[in-house]
Structures are given as structure tokens and as C-alpha cells.
Amino acid sequence: xxxxxxxxxxxxxxxxxxxxxxxxxxxxxxxxxxxxxxxxxxxxxxxxxxxxxxxxxxxxxxxxxxxxxxxxxxxxxxxxxxxxxxxxxxxxxxxxxxxxxxxxxxxxxxxxxxx
Amino acid sequence: xxxxxxxxxxxxxxxxxxxxxxxxxxxxxxxxxxxxxxxxxxxxxxxxxxxxxxxxxxxxxxxxxxxxxxxxxxxxxxxxxxxxxxxxxxxxxxxxxxxxxxxxxxxxxxxxxxxxxxxxxxxxxxxxxxxxxxxxxxxxxxxxxxxxxxxxxxxxxxxxxxxxxxxxxxxx
Numbered sequence: 001x002x003x004x005x006x007x008x009x010x011x012x013x014x015x016x017x018x019x020x021x022x023x024x025x026x027x028x029x030x031x032x033x034x035x036x037x038x039x040x041x042x043x044x045x046x047x048x049x050x051x052x053x054x055x056x057x058x059x060x061x062x063x064x065x066x067x068x069x070x071x072x073x074x075x076x077x078x079x080x081x082x083x084x085x086x087x088x089x090x091x092x093x094x095x096x097x098x099x100x101x102x103x104x105x106x107x108x109x110x111x112x113x114x115x
Numbered sequence: 116x117x118x119x120x121x122x123x124x125x126x127x128x129x130x131x132x133x134x135x136x137x138x139x140x141x142x143x144x145x146x147x148x149x150x151x152x153x154x155x156x157x158x159x160x161x162x163x164x165x166x167x168x169x170x171x172x173x174x175x176x177x178x179x180x181x182x183x184x185x186x187x188x189x190x191x192x193x194x195x196x197x198x199x200x201x202x203x204x205x206x207x208x209x210x211x212x213x214x215x216x217x218x219x220x221x222x223x224x225x226x227x228x229x230x231x232x233x234x235x236x237x238x239x240x241x242x243x244x245x246x247x248x249x250x251x252x253x254x255x256x257x258x259x260x261x262x263x264x265x266x267x268x269x270x271x272x273x274x275x276x277x278x279x280x281x282x283x284x285x286x287x
């Protein structure tokens with residue numbers, strides 16, 4: 001899970017390394033927008049903008065939803081951050097439980113040997 | 116902050132993994148160095164279960180632990196919390212108990228509780244444990260995540276940094 005969080009962070013920082021993508025995040029911070037609107041705003045082809053949005057989406061920074069023929073983009077970090085934090089603390093709970101369970105299994109193994 | 120170190124997997128022990136495998140399911144896995152019947156025993160005997168289900172490091176301890184682990188049986192765990200006067204009760208029914216391989220139970224303390232399935236799969240002299248928690252809906256799992264967010268993530272500092280960068284972008 002830590003590696004998984006790390007991968008998500010790498011993806012997030014990677015996504016932020018591009019000026020257009022940072023621009024898209026700025027734009028979405030003001031209002032949700034369709035891919036078409038974003039492409040026009042940044043003087044790009046639809047395909048080019050789809051790629052950028054795809055990278056941001058992969059990193060969890062943006063979420064998209066298709067309604068009819070229009071794909072609307074919005075900022076998506078908050079949900080991702082909450083989920084990652086929750087899953088990590090959930091993992092820590094099970095990890096702590098399983099560390100203790102490990103000890104009990106060891107104990108039972110020793111008991112069987114000594115029988 | 117020591118949180119980072121705390122959640123780094125210790126290379127000497129088997130790692131615990133958690134994955135959200137679908138909109139409404141979480142899967143926890145861990146490998147144990149022992150046969151399945153021992154892991155099963157530690158899961159199904161209340162006096163053993165009691166010793167690992169409430170980890171000290173989480174500030175919770177058992178007030179009572181009743182578990183009739185057989186198909187159709189029920190359980191009720193009551194915990195006290197170090198930082199609260201209130202106790203917490205968790206209860207439900209065992210839908211299926213198949214010795215040494217599978218236990219399925221409900222979590223009835225909330226109507227949005229998950230259906231939990233734990234399987235024990237022997238691999239040589241080790242046992243792979245997989246716990247599936249299936250929530251009734253995507254909303255139920257999202258709500259559990261939203262209400263239970265503790266902010267104690269091991270990657271907290273990096274997320275804080277990311278948050279700051281994004282905030283500055285979004286507000287500029």
C-alpha cells in the first residue's frame with residue numbers, strides 16, 4: 001500500500017510537471033469544463049487535450065464524467081487524498097492485527113511441536 | 116513526523132496489502148508462516164481472537180468478546196477506546212464457516228455494513244489470507260471512507276505538499 005501511495009504521488013507530481021496540465025488544473029479550479037472547451041482555451045486539438053486530461057485523471061487530480069456527448073472534467077484530488085489516507089490507516093489497523101495474529105500462529109506451531 | 120516510518124513495510128515480516136478492487140469492495144491480504152488450520156483456529160476461538168483483533172497501538176481494547184463461530188452463529192465485540200468514555204459494539208452473524216478455508220460474516224452495526232469474507236489458502240507451509248469486504252453500494256464504501264478519514268496517512272506529508280501546490284495553482 002505504501003508503494004501504491006508512492007506510485008500515486010509519482011503520478012500526481014508527474015502530471016504537474018507539464019505547463020498545460022497545470023493550466024488545466026487552474027482552469028478547473030474556477031469551473032468544471034468540457035474537453036472541447038479546454039482544447040479551445042489552450043489552442044489544442046481535442047486528441048491532444050484528451051491525452052492531457054487522461055494523465056491528470058490517471059493521477060487522480062481530475063475526474064471526468066460523460067453526459068450525452070460531452071465529457072465534463074472537474075478537480076478530483078480531494079476524494080483521492082481522503083481515500084488514500086483512509087485506506088492507509090485501514091491497512092495499518094489490519095497490519096497491527098496481523099502482526100499479533102502472526103505471534104499467535106507461531107505460538108500454536110510451537111505448542112504442536114511440543115505435544 | 117514518524118508516521119512515514121511507521122507505515123513502511125518491515126522487510127522482516129510479511130506485508131499487509133489493501134486494495135480497493137471495485138467501487139464497493141476492499142481486499143486485504145497477508146501471508147502467514149503456518150498452516151491454514153492454525154490461522155483458522157486463531158480466528159475462530161474467542162480466547163485467541165481476543166488477543167489480536169484489538170491492537171494496543173490503536174488504543175482499543177476488548178470489554179467483551181462473544182463469538183460463536185459456526186454457520187448461523189453470531190458475534191458481538193465490545194471495545195473501549197483509550198481517548199473516549201464510550202464503548203463501541205460490533206456485531207453480526209456468521210453466514211458460512213467452512214473449517215480451515217473460509218468464513219463469511221455480516222457487519223450489522225450499520226445498515227451499510229460490509230459483508231466480510233476471509234479465505235485461508237495453504238501455499239506449502241504458509242497460508243495466504245485474503246479478506247474481502249463487500250459493501251452494499253459504492254455510496255456505502257465512499258461514506259465509510261469519508262466518515263472514517265483519520266488524516267494519519269503515512270504519506271501525509273507528501274499529500275500536504277501536493278495539496279499546497281494544487282491550492283496555489285487553483286487559487287492563482
